[in-house]
Structures are given as C-alpha cells and as structure tokens.
Amino acid sequence: MTIKQGDKVKYLSEIGGGTVTKIINKNEVYILNDEGFEVPAYIKELIIVENNKISESYIDEINKNNIEDNEKTIKNDMTNIYEEETTIQNDELKIYMALVPFNNEETKSLNIYLINDSIHNLLYSYILKEKSETSVNSAGLLEPNTKLFLENINFKRFNHINNFIFQIIIFKKGLYKLKKPFEKEITIKPMEIFNEYSYVENDFFNENALIIPIIKEDALTEHITRLTNEDIDKIIVEKEKITSNKSEEIISKKHEKNNIKEIDLHINKLLDNVIGLSNSGILDIQMKHFKNNLEEAIKNKIKKIVFIHGIGNGTLKMKIRNTLDSNYKYLKYQDASFQKYRFGATLVIIS
Numbered sequence: 001m002t003i004k005q006g007d008k009v010k011y012l013s014e015i016g017g018g019t020v021t022k023i024i025n026k027n028e029v030y031i032l033n034d035e036g037f038e039v040p041a042y043i044k045e046l047i048i049v050e051n052n053k054i055s056e057s058y059i060d061e062i063n064k065n066n067i068e069d070n071e072k073t074i075k076n077d078m079t080n081i082y083e084e085e086t087t088i089q090n091d092e093l094k095i096y097m098a099l100v101p102f103n104n105e106e107t108k109s110l111n112i113y114l115i116n117d118s119i120h121n122l123l124y125s126y127i128l129k130e131k132s133e134t135s136v137n138s139a140g141l142l143e144p145n146t147k148l149f150l151e152n153i154n155f156k157r158f159n160h161i162n163n164f165i166f167q168i169i170i171f172k173k174g175l176y177k178l179k180k181p182f183e184k185e186i187t188i189k190p191m192e193i194f195n196e197y198s199y200v201e202n203d204f205f206n207e208n209a210l211i212i213p214i215i216k217e218d219a220l221t222e223h224i225t226r227l228t229n230e231d232i233d234k235i236i237v238e239k240e241k242i243t244s245n246k247s248e249e250i251i252s253k254k255h256e257k258n259n260i261k262e263i264d265l266h267i268n269k270l271l272d273n274v275i276g277l278s279n280s281g282i283l284d285i286q287m288k289h290f291k292n293n294l295e296e297a298i299k300n301k302i303k304k305i306v307f308i309h310g311i312g313n314g315t316l317k318m319k320i321r322n323t324l325d326s327n328y329k330y331l332k333y334q335d336a337s338f339q340k341y342r343f344g345a346t347l348v349i350i351s
Helices: 058-084 155-159 190-194 220-227 229-250 253-256 279-300 315-327
Strands: 008-011 017-023 026-033 038-042 044-052 094-103 108-116 121-130 133-142 147-153 159-172 181-184 210-216 260-264 306-309 330-335 344-351
Touching: 008 253, 017 121, 094 159, 094 253, 108 121, 108 155, 133 147, 159 210, 181 210, 181 344, 260 279, 279 306, 279 315, 315 344
Parallel strands: 260 306
Antiparallel strands: 008 017, 008 044, 017 026, 026 038, 094 108, 094 210, 108 147, 121 133, 121 159, 159 181, 306 344, 330 344
C-alpha cells in the first residue's frame, strides 16, 4: 500500500503518529504529529491507519519487509562469525563455577557447573568441605569451551557447606605457554544463595545464574569483591569509557536519526560481578548510572533517552519515575516502545 498526502499514520515501533503533509521522496515523508510539529519520517517505519484500524494488506507488506531485513541481518551476523573464527584465538584463561536454580514441585535446589571458557584442556578435581568432612565429589578432564554438570545441591544443604575447592591443571595440545597448576577455594555466603539479584543473565545458560570466577585473567573481576563504593564508581566510569564505542554501535540508525539514546541499567551490564553487593547497593549503583546519563543527555541536548530497567519486581522502575517526578518536573516520560521493550523501559523526553 502506498502512503499518500493526507493519510493518517502511526509509528511502527514508537508511540504516536500523525497526518502525512508532504511526500519528500520514495523513502521519506513529512508528518504533522500530535504535538503540532511537522517532522520527517521514514515510510518503512509507518503504518497507515484506516478508521483507527491498521490495514491488513499493509501489515502483510511490513511483515514481508521485516523478513527480508531479518534475513540480511542473519547473513551479516554469520559473516561476522566466520571472520571472527579465522582470527587468532585468545590465550586467556576464563574458568568459572556456576550455580543455576533448579526448582521442582517438592524442593528448591541449585545445579553446580564447571565452565571452561578457554582454548585449554583442564584436568580438574572438585572438592567439597561440608561440616567437618572434606571429599572429592568429581574429577576428570574438561575440554576447551565446554561446561560440565557437577552435582545438584538442595538449598538447605548450603547452611552446612563451608567451601568449594577446585584444583586445576591447565594444558593444550602442541606448543603453548606453560601454565602453573591452580587451586581456588570459594566461600559462598547463604545470603548470596537466597538473594535473587545474585542470579543474572549470562553467556552460558538460558536461565539466570550465579557465575563465580575460578580463574579469569582479568584484574577487574578478580578484585571486585574487595572494592569500596568509591572504587566501584571508578570502575563504572572506566567501563563506560572502554565500551563507549561499542555502545554507540548498538544504537540503531533509526535512533540516531531521531536523536534517541539508549541506556541499559541491568546490573550485569554495569558490573562484571555483583557478589557481595546487597540489594540496596545494587539499586544505588543503578540509580547513580541513571542520574549521570540523564544529566549528560540534558547537557548534550539529547532529545530523548530510553532507560532499560527490565520488568522484575518494579523497584528500579518506580525509583526512576519517583526521581523524575521530584527532581525533573520539567521533563516528560512514558513507557518506551512496547514492541521493542514490552514494559521494561522508560522513555524520557528532554526536548
């Protein structure tokens, strides 16, 4: 279906719409929006509304375009994967212990995993200190870039577990830089086990999990549990500097065109490890990140900024909106695009 002057339209992935006032070219039009401003818009991002109903033929056309766009994206992603596989492999050691919630009708428990996120082979022993006894629960070979299920532990049993111990010998076929045998003793406090914020999105499981580094050749992760609040603030600033270019690439061309900035407030996007942080400590870090980015957006005259807070129990979302109501009364806000974020993000309109 062709868009004509005078058609009433809505945005495909944003709230609002308006009336087409002028056809710029085959790709763009001018729209008189609900606020009385005439703004440019891409035709492919609009939906024609007929008597407040979306044209079925136009939806078919959009779905066809979306399928073609998705096929192009998948093709580009596969090309990037092949290019990455031809590069020199990273020799860094990244070995983790993972605790993944496993719930059934009778009891709650955790599945324990050993993760080898490196190009080395591991000879390992998994030792458990429980009450006054020490026992080797598992031992064997773990191949590169694999994860291994060790055992399932009932929640109540954690009250009697003192430490988890991993002894690891690292080797690789052929010529390689010799690595020393390694032993790591891990203590997990019961409060960390029962704290829902300990379990976060990760690269290894579909479910949220508590990921604990056993060996990670990264000073940031190894020392984070010993940091003060001031140190954590410094880490956030440094991490933002390191990832600023990557973050800019994530923002879509559409957002750049409309001067929209996107900030993800999920704690695993702000810190590499949250072990030892309380719920209030995590919320303080998220709110500090929210305020810093909002002030920066106001200073740089960004028109709109989206804060991704997730759905969860709604604590972070409520805190953000209370802060906007009390400290930024001159700003407007609303739920961000439902199609993209569901109810998990807030759009702040600065200008």
